[in-house]
Amino acid sequence: MKKIFLSAMAFMMLFSCQNDQTEATTSATNAVSKRGCAAQDVLAEQMKADPTLALRMNQIEAFTQKAMLTNRLVNGKIVIPVVVNVLYRTAAENISDAQIQSQIDVLNEDFTATNPDFNSVPSEFAGVAANVGITFELVNIVRKSTKKTSWGTRDVMKNAKRGGINPTSPETTLNMWACTIGGGILGYAQFPGGSSATDGVVIDSNYFGVSDGAAYPYNLGRTASHEVGHWMNLRHIWGDASCGNDFVSDTPVHKTSNFGVPTYPYVSTCLPDHNEMTMNYMDYTDDRGMYMFTEGQKSRMSALFVSGGARSGFGI
Numbered sequence: 078m079k080k081i082f083l084s085a086m087a088f089m090m091l092f093s094c095q096n097d098q099t100e101a102t103t104s105a106t107n108a109v110s111k112r113g114c115a116a117q118d119v120l121a122e123q124m125k126a127d128p129t130l131a132l133r134m135n136q137i138e139a140f141t142q143k144a145m146l147t148n149r150l151v152n153g154k155i156v157i158p159v160v161v162n163v164l165y166r167t168a169a170e171n172i173s174d175a176q177i178q179s180q181i182d183v184l185n186e187d188f189t190a191t192n193p194d195f196n197s198v199p200s201e202f203a204g205v206a207a208n209v210g211i212t213f214e215l216v217n218i219v220r221k222s223t224k225k226t227s228w229g230t231r232d233v234m235k236n237a238k239r240g241g242i243n244p245t246s247p248e249t250t251l252n253m254w255a256c257t258i259g260g261g262i263l264g265y266a267q268f269p270g271g272s273s274a275t276d277g278v279v280i281d282s283n284y285f286g287v288s289d290g291a292a293y294p295y296n297l298g299r300t301a302s303h304e305v306g307h308w309m310n311l312r313h314i315w316g317d318a319s320c321g322n323d324f325v326s327d328t329p330v331h332k333t334s335n336f337g338v339p340t341y342p343y344v345s346t347c348l349p350d351h352n353e354m355t356m357n358y359m360d361y362t363d364d365r366g367m368y369m370f371t372e373g374q375k376s377r378m379s380a381l382f383v384s385g386g387a388r389s390g391f392g393i
């Protein structure tokens with residue numbers, strides 16, 4: 078018991094440090110690329126509000142590590158039903174059905190390694206580049222008009238009483254919200270272990286799906302690939318700390334988040350000498366700069382869906 082408590086504390090501290098570091102990293106980066114991922118911030122807030130969240134997340138971590146060790150991965154195919162919740166004030170925010178489908182298509186490509194840029198993976202990383210083998214099926218689109226100009230990152234868009242849209246069957250459905258978030262945030266996700274009332278991912282309407290030049294360089298739907306990665310328990314590749322740990326052994330250590338489209342090879346300043354995997358979805362590069370998950374990330378994600386896993390409701 079004491080041990081669990083201590084590791085929960087360590088976990089919480091890890092998160093608060095990660096958070097500070099993320100903020101520092103983000104603000105140290107030039108203004109153009111100042112794009113924060115709010116998933117970590119939101120998690121820190123939720124942890125403050127609910128002390129039992131760290132415990133639940135710790136249990137998920139223990140389960141994940143065990144499921145990975147014992148290799149009890151998904152037997153059946155995982156198809157994730159998706160409901161997209163659209164909140165709009167302007168016509169542009171009321172994104173079209175086609176725009177929404179384009180996002181589902183990108184998720185299907187990116188999670189099955191059928192994305193057209195998958196063959197750009199450098200040979201150094203080709204051996205660990207993964208077909209995650211999870212697909213997504215759009216089952217419904219819910220639309221609601223609003224007077225709100227932006228929704229922030231405190232889950233208001235997920236609450237009908239506050240003008241948002243409640244999630245549909247969150248135990249068995251991935252809910253996505255398309256709305257204006259504000260504050261330079263492209264999207265945010267809730268990690269496994271959070272309340273089902275707020276489960277899912279939020280993607281700013283401007284970066285939802287594949288769009289023309291307007292949302293460049295975040296116009297290829299990769300914000301959702303990144304956020305769904307978090308929703309499936311992936312951490313940022315730099316571990317939200319300087320040369321930090323993402324709990325995945327086949328992703329190289331990164332000094333910090335990378336922006337733009339770094340030229341390969343991008344030599345890490347973390348020791349020992351190695352190249353960073355800047356093309357991983359869990360970095361912060363432009364959409365055209367990210368095009369792979371690894372086998373280790375696949376194992377982490379898959380562990381959620383086995384019997385007893387935090388998202389086992391999605392298994393078949």
Ligand code: ARG
Nearest residue numbers: 112113114263264300363364
């Ligand atoms: N949550 C991150 C953000 O708001 C997502 C970054 C994803 N990167 C991307 N190229 N789409 O900045």
Ligand code: ZN
Nearest residue numbers: 114116307313
């Ligand atoms: Zn992120």
Ligand code: CA
Nearest residue numbers: 323325328329
């Ligand atoms: Ca790693």
